[in-house]
Amino acid sequence: MRIAGRKISGGTIAVYLTVIVVTIIMLLPFAWMLSASLKLDRDVFAFPIEWIPSHPRWQNYVDIWTKIPLALFIYNTSKLTIIVTVLQLLTSSFAAYAFAKLHFPYKNTLFLGYIATIAMPWQVYMVPQFLLMREFGLNNTHLALICLQAFTAFGVFLMRQFYMSIPNELCEAARIDGMNEYQIWAKIMLPLSKPALSTLTIFTFVTTWNDFLGPMIYLTKTELKTIQIGLRMFISQYSAEYGLIMAASVVALIPVLIVFLSLQRFFVEGVASSGLKG
C-alpha cells in the first residue's frame, strides 16, 4: 500500500492499529473520569454512557473545595511527596554510587540482599512495620511515612545500573585530580545521571502522590490526611458522591501530569541520544 508516496507494509499497519487500540483502551477510564466529573451523581452510572455531558456541572469543581478540606489534603500530599522524592533521590544515588564504584567487602552479597527485598510485597510486612512505628511513637505523623519511604531498593537498583555504565576511568581521573568520593558523587555522578534521576523522580513522585495504603494505615487524623484517602470523605455510609470524587481526582492528577510531562523529555532524550545512534 502507498500512503503519501511512501510504501507501507501490512505489518506496519497492523502494528499501528494495535498500538492505537491499546492506547484507546488505556485512555478510556480517564475519559470516563473526566466526563463523570462534570455530571450529577445520579447520571454518573447512566447507561449508555453519555461521554460529553449535555449539561456539564462545573459546580462540581467548586464544591470539592468546600465539602472537604481539599486544599489541606493537597498541601499534605505535596509536602509528603516532595520530601520523599528528594530524600529518595539523595539516598538512592548515594547508595548506588557505593554499590557501583567503590570496593568494600561483601558488596555484591549486600546488594543482592537489598535488591531481594523488592520481591517481598509490602503487604506482607506492613503490619509488623506499623507496630514497630507505633512503638517509636510515630503513629499519626507524617514523619512515619517519610521514614518508611525515604529509602527504596528499586531506586538504588536503577541508579546503580546507570552508574555502572559510566566508565570507571572517569572516577579514577577525578581521584587523581584530587576529589574525594563525596565530591566525585556530587560533581561527576549527579550531573551525569540526569536521565536516571528524572526517571526515578517520575516513579517516586507518582507512587508517593498516588499512595493509598500507606497514609491509610498511618494517618487517621483529618488534618494529616492526603488526597487519596481524603477522597473517601465523599463516601458516606449510604451514598457516594461520584461526581465530586471524579472532579477531585482530576485535580489530584494534574501535578502528576506536570511532573511526568516536564521530566519525560530528559528521560526520553537520554535514552534516545545514547541508544540509537553510534
Add this chain to the structure above:
Amino acid sequence: MQWLEAFWTKEGKGIPKDAPKRTGLPLFAEIIAREWWELVKLNLLFLLFSLPLVTAPAATFATATICRMMVEDRPVYLLRDFLEALRAHAMRATVWALVAGTAVIIGVGAISAYAAAARTSLFYAAPLALSLVVTLFVTLWAACFVMVSVTEARPFWESLKLSALAALLRPLPLLAALAFVAALWIAHILFYPVSVFMPAVMNFSLGMFAVAFGAQGVVAQVLARSEEENTIQEP
C-alpha cells in the same frame, strides 16, 4: 544499561581548526544553540539579583559581562563571574540606570506629547521626528555604554565618549539587536497565556545576548582605536 556506556565515550565529529569562522546570524544561532542552557540559568540569576530593585542595574551589567564572554567564546564560570561583575560594576551601573532611565523617560514623554500635538497640527512633525531620533540614539548610546564598560575598564567619561562614538559609527547591528529584544517582548505579549514563562526563562538573557552580539564588533573597534591614540600620544 551497559549500552549507555557508548554515550559517555562515543566520539564526536570533531571541530575543525581552520574552518572559516561563521559570522553574522549563523554564528548568532550557533552560539545560542550551544549555550541555551547557560542562557536560561543566566536569566534566572538576573531575575534573582534584580529582585531587590536597586541591584537591577548591576545585574544588568553582570548579565552583559557574561553575554560578552559567550560572544567571544570564552570559558564562563557562571555564578563566579556573575557575582564578580555585579560587584565590579555596581556603582557605575546605578549611575547609568539613573541617567539613561531619566533620559529615555524624558524622550518617550516628548515623543508622546509631540505625537499628540502632531495629530492636530502638522507643524509638530519636525520636533516629533527629532525627539524620536534623539531617544533612539540615547537608547543606543546607553546600550553601547554597558557594552563598553563591561569590555574594558576605562574612566567614566572616556567610556561615555567611546560609547557615543560607537553608537554613531555603526548603529545598524545594534538597532537589529534592539529590534530582536523588542520582538522577544512582543512575542511574550502576543502569545500571552502560552508564553507566560518566557521572561522567566529567557527574555532578559537572550535580549542582552543579542545586544552584546550586535555591539561586539563596533565596541572592539572603538576601543582599539582609542588604544592606538593613547599609545601615539604617550611618547
Add this chain to the structure above:
Amino acid sequence: MASISLKKLNKTYGALKVVHDIDLEIADKEFIVLVGPSGCGKSTTLRMIAGLEEISGGELIIGSDLMNDVPSKDRDIAMVFQNYALYPHMTVYRNMAFGLELRKAPRDVIERQVEEAAKILDISHLLNRKPKALSGGQRQRVALGRAMVRNPAVFLLDEPLSNLDAKLRGTMRAEITKLHKRLDATFIYVTHDQVEAMTMADRIVVMKDGHIQQVDTPQNLYDRPVNMFVAGFIGAPQMNLLPAKLTQEDGRFFALVEEHKLPLPQSFDRSRLLAYEGKDVVLGIRPENFHELAPADIDPANSAPFHAVVELAEPMGSEVHLNLIAGGRNMIARVSPRFRSKIGDRVSLVADLTNAQLFDPQTERSILY
C-alpha cells in the same frame, strides 16, 4: 626529582597473582615504555604506580618517599587513559582546569597554565566546547592537556593512542615524544604496540604473565634479546626461530639447520658455545638478515647459502616479505622488491649470521647473553 623505583612489587586478586615481584628503577625524566601481550599486567603495574590499585606487596618509591599508602592526588602524578576519561559535562577548559581548581590554585595561574597547555597542544579553539563534540584526536589532546596543566613530575599513559586511527597515531606519537622533551618529566607509557615502544622509549620494559622479561634501550632489546619471548615479541615481522644443532669444526662453531651448515661469527663467546657443543639449540635470525645476493658489506665468513620453498610473497612496496618453508618450518625473509619468485619456487638466499641469536630450547634463555 621524580625517579621511581619499584621493589618486589606484587599484585594479587584473591588467589590470582597478576604481577610478580617487579623490580624496576626509573630515572628522573626518563621515557619508559611497558610492553607485553594482552593481560600481562602492564596496566595493573601502571595503576599501582598511580595509586588506583592497592599494592599487594613490595615498595613503590617516587623521588625519595615511600608511596604505597599515599593517595593518588598526593603522588604528583597525572594519568592519561585509553578512553581519555574526559568529564562529559564540563567544557574543555573546565576539564583542564579542574585539577588545579581542586588544589585551590590562584585563578591567574590556572588561566595561564590552561592557555599555555592549550597553545602547545593546539587546542585553543576548543576550550569552550564540550567533549561530546570532539573527535578522538582532539579528545586525546585534551586528555594530555589535562595532565599537563598540573605540572606533575610523572606522567602515566595507558595505551593513549590505541583508540586512534593509524595515521593520527603516527602524528600523536611524534607529538608525545616532543612533549616529553619539552616538559622534562618522567613518562611511563603502556602499550602493546611495539612500534610505539621502539620509537618513543628511552628504555623498554618487556613483560609477560606479570614478570619482567627484559629492560633495555630499544636497540639493545632488538640486538640482544635475553630470551625467545623478547626475541619474538620485538621486531616485525618476527625473528625466525629455527631448531638447530651446534657443532664445532676446525675451531669454528656451526649451527646445523636441516641440510644447511651455518657458520657462527667468531665474535660469539666461545666458552658459552662450548657448553652446548653437540646439543640442540634454537637459532634466531631476523627476516632482514636473509638476502637474495650477498651484499658487499657482509663478512662472507659469517654467511651461508640457504634454500627454502616460497609459500607466499607479500609485496610491501619498499620490500617483499617472503613466507618460506624450510624443512617443514615456516619462516619469513625480507628481500628487495627486485627479487622475483613464484609460489612453490625453491629459492636460494644468503643467510647473514652476524646478528644471529642462540637460545637454549629448554629454558628459552639466550646462550649468548
